[in-house]
Amino acid sequence: MSLHTFPLNVNGDKRMVTARFADTLLFVLRGRLGLTGAKPGCLNGDCGACSVNVDGWPMKSCLMLAVEAIGKEVTTIEGLKDTPIQKAFVENFAFQCGYCTPGFIMNCHALIKQHPDAGDDTIKEWLESNICRCTGYAEIEKAVKSVLEKK
Amino acid sequence: MEVVGKSVIRKEAFDKVTGRARYTHDYQTSGMLSAKMVISPYGHAKIVSIDTSKARQVPGVRAIIAGKRYPLTGEAIRDRPPIAVDKVRYHGEPVALVVADTPGQAKTAADLIHVQYEPLPVVNSPTQAFRRDAPLVHERLGEYKKEEDSHPVPGTNIATHIKIRKGNMEKGWSESEVVVEASFSFAPSDHAAMETRCSTAEILPDGQIIIMTSSQAPFMAKRLIADYFGEDMGKIIVHTPFVGGAYGGKASVQLEVLAYIASKEVGGKPVKLLNTREEDILTSPCHIGLDATVKLGADRNGKLKAAEIQYLWDGGAYSDKAIDVTRSGAVDCTGPYKLENVWCDSYCMYTNHPYAAPFRGFSHSELSFAIERTMDILAGKLNMDPLELRHINAIQPGDTTPTRVLLNRSNIGDLRKCIEKLRELFNWNEGPVKEINERYVRVKGISCSWKTSTIDPDAPSGVILTFNRDGSINLMSGVIEIGTGTKTVLAQILAERLKMDVDKIHVRMEVDTQTTPEHWKTVASRGTYMGGRAVLEAAEDVIRQLTEIAACVLRAPIQDLEVGGSRVYLRDDPAIGLHFKDIGYGYQYPNGNAIGGQIIGKGNIVLRHLSHLDPETGAGKPGPEWTPAAYGVEIEFDRRDYTYRLVKACTVVDIGKVMNEKAALGQVMGAMSMGLAFAGRETFYFDELGRVLNPQLRTYRPLRYGENPEFLVGFVETPALDSAYGARGVGEHGLMGMPGALGNALSLAAGVSFHHLPLIPELVWKAKEAARNASI
Ligand code: FES
Ligand code: FES
Numbered sequence: 001m002s003l004h005t006f007p008l009n010v011n012g013d014k015r016m017v018t019a020r021f022a023d024t025l026l027f028v029l030r031g032r033l034g035l036t037g038a039k040p041g042c043l044n045g046d047c048g049a050c051s052v053n054v055d056g057w058p059m060k061s062c063l064m065l066a067v068e069a070i071g072k073e074v075t076t077i078e079g080l081k082d083t084p085i086q087k088a089f090v091e092n093f094a095f096q097c098g099y100c101t102p103g104f105i106m107n108c109h110a111l112i113k114q115h116p117d118a119g120d121d122t123i124k125e126w127l128e129s130n131i132c133r134c135t136g137y138a139e140i141e142k143a144v145k146s147v148l149e150k151k
Numbered sequence: 152m153e154v155v156g157k158s159v160i161r162k163e164a165f166d167k168v169t170g171r172a173r174y175t176h177d178y179q180t181s182g183m184l185s186a187k188m189v190i191s192p193y194g195h196a197k198i199v200s201i202d203t204s205k206a207r208q209v210p211g212v213r214a215i216i217a218g219k220r221y222p223l224t225g226e227a228i229r230d231r232p233p234i235a236v237d238k239v240r241y242h243g244e245p246v247a248l249v250v251a252d253t254p255g256q257a258k259t260a261a262d263l264i265h266v267q268y269e270p271l272p273v274v275n276s277p278t279q280a281f282r283r284d285a286p287l288v289h290e291r292l293g294e295y296k297k298e299e300d301s302h303p304v305p306g307t308n309i310a311t312h313i314k315i316r317k318g319n320m321e322k323g324w325s326e327s328e329v330v331v332e333a334s335f336s337f338a339p340s341d342h343a344a345m346e347t348r349c350s351t352a353e354i355l356p357d358g359q360i361i362i363m364t365s366s367q368a369p370f371m372a373k374r375l376i377a378d379y380f381g382e383d384m385g386k387i388i389v390h391t392p393f394v395g396g397a398y399g400g401k402a403s404v405q406l407e408v409l410a411y412i413a414s415k416e417v418g419g420k421p422v423k424l425l426n427t428r429e430e431d432i433l434t435s436p437c438h439i440g441l442d443a444t445v446k447l448g449a450d451r452n453g454k455l456k457a458a459e460i461q462y463l464w465d466g467g468a469y470s471d472k473a474i475d476v477t478r479s480g481a482v483d484c485t486g487p488y489k490l491e492n493v494w495c496d497s498y499c500m501y502t503n504h505p506y507a508a509p510f511r512g513f514s515h516s517e518l519s520f521a522i523e524r525t526m527d528i529l530a531g532k533l534n535m536d537p538l539e540l541r542h543i544n545a546i547q548p549g550d551t552t553p554t555r556v557l558l559n560r561s562n563i564g565d566l567r568k569c570i571e572k573l574r575e576l577f578n579w580n581e582g583p584v585k586e587i588n589e590r591y592v593r594v595k596g597i598s599c600s601w602k603t604s605t606i607d608p609d610a611p612s613g614v615i616l617t618f619n620r621d622g623s624i625n626l627m628s629g630v631i632e633i634g635t636g637t638k639t640v641l642a643q644i645l646a647e648r649l650k651m652d653v654d655k656i657h658v659r660m661e662v663d664t665q666t667t668p669e670h671w672k673t674v675a676s677r678g679t680y681m682g683g684r685a686v687l688e689a690a691e692d693v694i695r696q697l698t699e700i701a702a703c704v705l706r707a708p709i710q711d712l713e714v715g716g717s718r719v720y721l722r723d724d725p726a727i728g729l730h731f732k733d734i735g736y737g738y739q740y741p742n743g744n745a746i747g748g749q750i751i752g753k754g755n756i757v758l759r760h761l762s763h764l765d766p767e768t769g770a771g772k773p774g775p776e777w778t779p780a781a782y783g784v785e786i787e788f789d790r791r792d793y794t795y796r797l798v799k800a801c802t803v804v805d806i807g808k809v810m811n812e813k814a815a816l817g818q819v820m821g822a823m824s825m826g827l828a829f830a831g832r833e834t835f836y837f838d839e840l841g842r843v844l845n846p847q848l849r850t851y852r853p854l855r856y857g858e859n860p861e862f863l864v865g866f867v868e869t870p871a872l873d874s875a876y877g878a879r880g881v882g883e884h885g886l887m888g889m890p891g892a893l894g895n896a897l898s899l900a901a902g903v904s905f906h907h908l909p910l911i912p913e914l915v916w917k918a919k920e921a922a923r924n925a926s927i
Contacts, residue, residue, distance in 0.1 A: 042847070086169065092813075098167030128857055133343055136821050136859050136862055139817060
């Protein structure tokens with residue numbers, strides 16, 4: 001399949017990428033833009049390790065084609081700087097191996113933006129799309145709630 | 152203590168919340184080729200032919216490897232061709248390997264390889280494998296090279312047989328007034344680390360072999376590749392960056408071998424092999440299955456008198472680490488109970504299932520399910536409180552283990568204290584059953600466990616410390632940061648010993664086998680125990696060097712000097728002293744003369760007095776110390792549809808010393824979560840051809856957010872005297888009692904005795920239906 005060059009808006013920068021139409025956003029972020037924070041875990045929408053934000057909403061970047069992101073704002077973990085949720089993850093030990101962490105943080109980050117008053121049910125509905133195999137989720141719950149409570 | 156015990160923020164925390172932490176697959180150099188496997192669609196089949204002609208025409212293809220005989224691999228028995236020849240022995244086994252310029256091309260070519268198979272009869276369980284008329288998985292078992300302490304039985308599917316013969320069984324049974332016997336089984340399952348395994352390899356013109364791999368055992372990879380292929384060990388350099396979860400599954404050496412072969416076939420060019428999730432589940436080694444029979448005898452008061460145990464481990468198609476798992480299962484076969492008379496046969500069985508890697512707990516979560524369910528059955532028959540039964544039989548200093556190690560106050564933690572603490576924390580005295588209404592009932596189950604680490608008796612761990620000119624210290628250890636936070640704990644140990652700020656200690660996270668001192672493998676909860684000892688020794692080494700220089704400069708005897716706060720100073724006049732930044736690189740006098748030089752400290756240890764087991768009786772010392780624990784699980788059971796919700800899970804573990812509180816809590820809670828998933832839902836579903844029907848995270852489902860129970864964790868601190876600050880292993884222990892405790896709770900809730908995992912509602916329904924039909 002042939003290669004095409006198109007613009008992507010990633011972490012506030014306009015970047016020209018050369019990729020196939022069939023390439024996923026995850027593949028392009030990692031392989032073309034060197035943004036390896038989003039991780040492959042299943043390439044099937046099951047694990048959430050590849051989560052990024054697109055126009056402020058969480059998106060599994062393995063389920064989206066790069067070309068679909070044209071004209072949209074893509075934010076990856078590398079685009080977050082000193083956000084409360086990152087701090088909360090550090091303080092609450094909400095990670096171990098850290099592989100699921102970028103995906104979880106991006107999901108939490110969007111949740112906090114979209115639902116600053118989220119209750120248990122909303123939090124569960126959002127976060128159950130990501131898998132963390134290391135923790136028992138108690139620390140992640142603490143981290144996300146600590147940020148929500150401050151709002 | 153100033154630093155030990157505190158929840159010191161993990162050294163790699165900021166890397167991990169900013170996406171900067173890099174894992175093997177995150178490293179990609181230009182010119183790196185991609186490898187792709189073709190895997191077996193059957194459990195057991197003859198390879199009739201492999202047609203690669205179409206695949207070879209795909210642009211970008213550099214090599215196709217199929218049907219070629221390489222030296223056999225495998226840790227305990229060399230029984231595994233890296234790429235299958237003649238026949239396949241499990242679903243997912245590599246049959247061919249394609250190397251191409253891009254992952255896409257490699258995949259396209261792999262899909263065009265046509266393999267013709269002729270299905271063979273399948274060995275679908277260890278019990279079936281044990282039958283005399285079972286098909287053979289390995290026809291030439293007698294011809295394989297093997298380690299001395301592997302005991303395969305040619306002409307059968309037995310890869311090894313470990314015997315425990317302790318005491319006098321006749322006496323034991325004659326003293327037993329109550330006897331129970333029960334059988335248990337569960338199929339293999341998966342570690343499901345979020346990072347799928349990945350290895351790269353490159354062979355330089357001068358023969359250096361550079362490997363990068365997501366592994367718990369880079370030093371083992373180096374050793375085995377040298378061994379298997381006759382390479383110079385010193386020319387092999389294995390790098391391991393952060394590892395995205397491992398849980399034992401990345402202690403096996405597999406993709407490293409394939410990447411090495413792939414690179415060799417393309418003239419040494421760099422090649423990457425990354426598992427898809429499906430390959431990670433099927434092809435790479437899995438979590439072992441088990442068929443067990445346990446017979447326990449006790450006197451009328453509940454004192455255990457005899458145990459006869461048979462474990463048939465589902466080692467799968469190749470023995471690899473399953474041999475060691477089988478041995479480890481024999482070593483602690485009885486659970487943490489005082490027993491004078493023990494007869495145990497632990498067999499590693501070949502089957503046509505994916506082969507087994509270690510799994511967090513290394514046989515102990517598996518055997519605990521069998522033992523702890525049987526203990527509850529015994530308690531029922533004795534009409535006794537199950538926690539009380541465990542309390543009176545709890546193993547203690549002065550007792551001996553199944554392999555006849557005499558326990559003392561240091562090498563065993565205090566199980567009775569764990570039980571008492573559990574009683575409180577889990578509110579056991581309110582009784583195990585709480586009626587909610589007609590439909591729901593809350594039920595508690597409990598269990599206990601213990602574990603030592605059966606590791607190689609000569610397993611080493613080393614640490615190097617170097618000084619920076621600003622007086623800060625670099626800490627290098629071969630422990631892999633797989634998520635346990637061990638490297639932060641090592642920094643805490645160093646800071647504690649040198650009485651300095653832990654922030655002035657820099658920990659190297661990446662390990663490479665050329666410049667990092669070896670830590671045998673990051674397994675078996677040994678990182679803190681062994682690495683910690685090595686750190687302390689290295690700390691003594693730098694203290695000696697620092698005080699020697701300071702003594703000279705300060706013109707004071709060494710004995711008068713203290714080290715603390717990044718300074719060496721006079722004990723009786725702390726104002727007189729020297730900062731590390733002035734002596735860490737030696738000392739320079741005002742006239743330019745210099746003494747010393749960069750201070751480099753080293754520490755290394757091997758464990759003391761470990762021995763091989765006697766092949767006839769099992770007698771021997773398998774590990775340094777035992778960590779005991781007590782557990783509880785509370786569920787809310789729905790009598791209408793047989794579903795249940797996890798309400799609470801509790802672990803009380805004798806950790807020796809809490810080194811980093813939040814990290815320790817995280818380890819225990821995460822392990823509980825994994826144990827509950829293993830017990831409650833995770834399994835491979837096999838069809839009659841030995842195919843795994845659920846190799847995806849959509850059909851193989853770990854716990855998700857909100858499905859976890861409330862966690863209760865308690866620590867008991869009985870120091871292990873010869874470990875750093877008394878710490879015992881803890882990484883695995885939260886997991887081990889979960890299957891037993893959940894099984895006990897559900898059996899009580901449903902009123903049927905459960906003997907299989909996973910404990911899904913369908914199993915409850917089937918058991919209830921069977922009970923109802925039997926009563927009609
Ligand atoms: S990799 Fe995208 S959901 Fe798993
Ligand atoms: S921290 Fe390892 S998977 Fe979440």
